Amino acid sequence: MIGKFIFVSLCLTVLVQLLLASGSSPRKEQIPAVGQKLFGLGCHNEKKRIDQLVRTIDAFKQQIPAKNTLADMENALRREKAKNQELLNAISEHVTKEHELEKQKKTLKSKTFDLEKKVLEISLKEKLLEQQKKNLEDIDNNFETLLSNFTDCKENHEVLVQNLTNQLQSCEYERKMGKKIADQSFLDIEAIKRHLNNCTVEKDSLEVEKGNSLRDKTALIANLELCEEKRKMFNNYVLDSFLRNSYFYEVEKYTRYAVARLGMLPIKNAKSLIPEFGPVINDVLSFRYPINIPSCQAAEITNNTSANPSVFIAIISAAGNFKKRNDIRETWLIHLKSVLEKNLLGISTRFGFFLGQTPYDSIQKRIEEESQRHGDIVQIEMDDSYRNLTLKSIAVLNWVRQHCAKVDLVFKVDDDVYVNVHNLVNFVRSNYQSNNKLFGYPLLQTVPVRYKGKHYISIEEYPWVNYPYYVQGPAYFMHASVVIPLLAASQTIPFNPFEDVFLTGMCREKAGAKIQISAGQSSVFNEHLPTVLTPCDLRNYVGLLNNNQFVTHSAVEDFYRNKTQCVVTESDGTKKTIDFTAPVVFKFN
Template sequence: MIGKFIFVSLCLTVFVQLLPSGSSPRKEQIPAVGQKLFGLGCHKEKKQIDQLVGTIDALKKVPAKDTIADMENALRRERANNQELQVLVQKLTKKLELCDDKRKIFNNYVLESFLRNSPYSGVDNYTRYTVARLGMLPIKNVKPLISKFGPVINDVLSFRYPINIPSCPSVAEITNNTWWNPSVFIALISAPDHFKERNDIRETWLIHLKSVLEKNLLGMGTRFGFFLGQTQNDSIQKRIEEESQKHGGIVQIEMDDSYRNLTLKGIAVLNWVRQHCASKVDLVFKVDDDVYVNVHNLVHFVRSNYQSNNSLFGYGNFGFYPIRMPGYPEDYAKWDMTFQEYPWSHYPNYVNGPSYFMHASVVVPLLAASQTNPLIPFEDVFLTGMCTEKAGVKMRYSAGTHSVFYRPLPTVPPPCDLRSFVGWPTDNQFVTHSAVDDFYRNKTQCVVTESDGTKKTIDFTAPVVFKFT
């Protein structure tokens, strides 16, 4: 299977498969390098050089001789052998360079002449293209989570978590739950130096969450954790360790924490959930630390959708196109995607990254898909667009006036808006929390105008119904 995958991915078959429909080239259009079924990854040449290196290392281990003459003869033989090997190494190195040049010419031709700004044609074509472009090889001795997804090219199961939290409790471990209720694990995505953001959340909507659990409105298996990467700053690291000892709830991933590593971070979160919670909760809620969560709506959503197997829920992004620098302000640079990295005109449909739900049943399939697809640096595009496509996850996009996520509301959101969403970005958790508190204490009201012109006050205790396409 692996050999077949590499061969198909690295030769002319890939070229034809990657073409947009209706644009198959005539024979005279294909450059000479494309007419030959050569190994674009240059694997044969690389293997030969590896063998030569082993031979040279063996020759260096000359055994001790009894006489000066024996030593001189051995030295002459070693010099002669080394000279022959050096000539062969030079020839193979040149051959390898030419092979790499051919691969670059081939990829540039495909990119410039046929794929640039063509419609997105599926995750399998993206994988074939990127594997061929980078000459990627399967990782040996790593078993895929789902074998039919193909060979493993990303090691996504070896993350370490030097600061950790307890696993979600199983139903058998929960003794004070008088009746069963659905549960959710809340994965809060943070950064090493976001101390204020984490503390603000602890003092605002997490208080609502604790109240919900005390009232048994959600299963007692409901848990949360702040996920962050590592820092090179010793002072910040010391504060993180102190924060963990004081508050708990910190999961630190052994990886560099940066914007372009968000995809890797998201995969590490999935791996943690797989190890500690996926079999013990119904849903997983991924949320960034600059998002305010309406816990009342969180409860309504979980209780309404906990049985939605193989589903991912969120605010849909459709027809979004890559940012190509230059041509945009400098602060757009973090979203830059070159034509060589991604030649298609648009990304696949995906959900907005700051806040989305997935059923626990999709954690392993998404992780398996991330094993077999080349990464791109945008977590939401990769996990909720490409990996969901690969894994066959059912995408549930918010429809109507009520949504899982919404783009920024005013810091003091109007009552009718704050009751409509599960989460939205805020620049002040406390002010937003106060507005939400006032609404659910009936200090402020959501008043709507009916079709006949009359005013109607919405019952603040009425559950919100979330609809999806």
């Protein structure tokens, strides 16, 4: 086996040398004599294999490029190698640059951290400077205060020193005068004794006069008591003989009786609004209003122009009625403001809540806060109580005289009354020129209440069996032309505790104003309505007495949105639904 391998190797070596020498494929005839001898010595069996090998070598030779091609490939390889080298250099340079950028990034990050640290330090320093500045300002303020206190103290000290100096000088002067008097006292001792004797005589005389004065005072008191007894006896005689259980028919008789009973005298130097009404016995022009609302502006007052008649709404409220006032603000006052802001009704109007004073600081503070928040409070400097309603209503008239004199109508309404704004506007448009008139629910031949209660009045206060003709107090209109006459009448008539009886009855009678009586279903007010109001009730009145403003407000809105209807029975028995958009017509006799 080894010998065969050596023989094949020799044959291959000879063939390779021949190929390299000739540069072409070997042929049999080209094999030198040595080769032939070798073949002859035993290579015949390998001839086929050698021929196959020769063919393989020829194929391999065809795949080997020529010298020029190898040179070109070598050059190409060199160029490729050069490009690869350049690429390697570029990559190396890029890597170097990346390292440098990374170093720069780290350096920038370090610098950024240092800058952030410096910014934080600067911010802390700024805060410290602000605090120091504030401390310096506080020190300056404290210094100014201390300086001011020191100045005041210095001034007080100087004043004190001056006072002490003056006192010392005065003492020194008195000491000198005392010494002088003492020196002279020895000379004037007899004169002093004579003066003391005279003083004793005068003292005895004064004691006698004092005794006489005491006797005169006792006699005077007795005479006054006797006069008071006689006055009471006379009043009782007049009361029993002429007034008790009699009918009221003249306000002047009430005035004379009450003035005599109370011993009232005319107020000196009092301004009389209408002197023909008589002497002033009530001061109704000196009311003060510690909390107030702005006066009616001239631009808001129409002064009897049909295009835009005006009304002032005076809402009477008690000091502690915060909920009632808020309920009104959230119901019909919102409706009123909304309608006026849209200028749909063409009416210029103002309103205010009128209340008296309270003895409780907590309630007063809430009233002041309420006024600041809403700007609709007028507080009168008077005690707020039911028996003072007459005084409060007079104070409202005085406020209108001072702050809203050119308004067309005044609508007085209590805080437990709901106002139908649609009817309010219709009424004002229809009656703003009704001079010298009052509009309300009239009461005729109403009798005084003699049993204890809210409306009690004694026979001594009011001996008559009936009240004068008047309108119910919760809601009524008055034309502006009667404001001053009513106020003037209240100057001359002793007060009655019930404001509607006094103002719309007694004062109206003296002022000569007229009460308008409703001639139809619609009216200003009616106290005697059912607890549950019908749609027709809601439609027919301006003022509606209620226990819940929101319930009434919702019912009124339902009617004017046609969710509920007012159905009336005609004379022939047929049912008729009233058009909710049709304005209510107010007719009066």
